[in-house]
Amino acid sequence: MRRFIRACDDLAAAVRDAVAGMIGTPEAGDYVRMGADGTPTKKIDQVAEDIVVDYLADHPLCQRLISEELGCAAMGGNRGTIFLDPVDGTYNAVVGIPFYAISIAYAADGMVTAGYVQNLATGETFHAIRGEGAFRNGRPIHVSNVSRLEESAMSVYGGRKSDPAPIQRIDRTIRRCRLLGASALELCYVGCGRIEGFVDLRGTLRVTDAAAGMLICKEAGGMVSDPGGGEVVFPDDVSAGRRLVATNGILHSRLIEYLKGNRT
Numbered sequence: 001m002r003r004f005i006r007a008c009d010d011l012a013a014a015v016r017d018a019v020a021g022m023i024g025t026p027e028a029g030d031y032v033r034m035g036a037d038g039t040p041t042k043k044i045d046q047v048a049e050d051i052v053v054d055y056l057a058d059h060p061l062c063q064r065l066i067s068e069e070l071g072c073a074a075m076g077g078n079r080g081t082i083f084l085d086p087v088d089g090t091y092n093a094v095v096g097i098p099f100y101a102i103s104i105a106y107a108a109d110g111m112v113t114a115g116y117v118q119n120l121a122t123g124e125t126f127h128a129i130r131g132e133g134a135f136r137n138g139r140p141i142h143v144s145n146v147s148r149l150e151e152s153a154m155s156v157y158g159g160r161k162s163d164p165a166p167i168q169r170i171d172r173t174i175r176r177c178r179l180l181g182a183s184a185l186e187l188c189y190v191g192c193g194r195i196e197g198f199v200d201l202r203g204t205l206r207v208t209d210a211a212a213g214m215l216i217c218k219e220a221g222g223m224v225s226d227p228g229g230g231e232v233v234f235p236d237d238v239s240a241g242r243r244l245v246a247t248n249g250i251l252h253s254r255l256i257e258y259l260k261g262n263r264t
Helices: 002-022 043-058 090-095 165-173 183-191 207-219 252-260
Strands: 031-034 040-042 064-067 071-074 081-088 101-108 111-119 125-129 134-136 153-157 176-178 197-205 223-225 242-247
Touching: 002 043, 002 081, 002 101, 002 111, 002 125, 031 043, 040 043, 043 064, 043 081, 043 090, 064 207, 081 090, 081 183, 081 207, 101 183, 101 207, 111 183, 111 207, 125 183, 125 207, 134 207, 153 165, 165 197, 165 252, 183 197, 183 207, 183 242, 197 207, 197 252, 207 223, 207 242, 223 252, 242 252
Parallel strands: 064 081, 153 176, 153 197
Antiparallel strands: 031 040, 064 071, 081 101, 101 111, 111 125, 125 134, 197 242, 223 242
16 A cells, blocks of 8 residues: 555656646636546546556556546556546636645455545645555644534535535534535545535535545544435446535534534
8 A cells, every 4th residue: 555655646746747837727627528427527637637547557556447537447457446536626726726636545345445635736645544544744634623513614515406404504503614626635624624524415526536535534533424424335437426524523423413404
């Protein structure tokens, strides 16, 4: 797994260099094709993904790659799956908001064992290896110890077609609501204590968006579930989305009750 993390450092550096000149330009947002996830692939997404695919073709780290744009592809390694979002927060990158990331997770035998997320705008890097904790720029991180929803800050997303009532209940209760625009990084922000929760009720969160950030959050002491408090199960199909709730753990059960309409 340490070899995987080192490879992720190399990949992130190569992607950062390749897209640096595109950030905040119309070229970055040029439509290339429809991605495997059912959303338009922008030029910046394609450039970043191509770099990772080429690297994995020369460095057989996994048996298959599942990526937001490409879908599923055989990669020649002996075992394991890599889940990739080459640019999480594409809109931010296109308009020049410095909050977008590469997200890479490694899974074997149905379990994510390593996760890596780097903010491509700043170079800030988060990683985790299952059972070994989570780290920011090589230093251990831990979730916050905030124990009251009324003192918490959370990133909260609701979909156009979803019931607005749960979002309204949370928004009226927590201290600060933030919508930052890159799910992988927002999960890492829960992990390092910058926010106490990340709630996504849109039903569009994919395994490529969340696999790495979920592991980082949990290894930092956080909790992750579906809005009902059950396990989040992602299919490998990147066109299938899920809903997710991540917190510092202390607030989790109370937040779930708010989402259900049972205020405690």
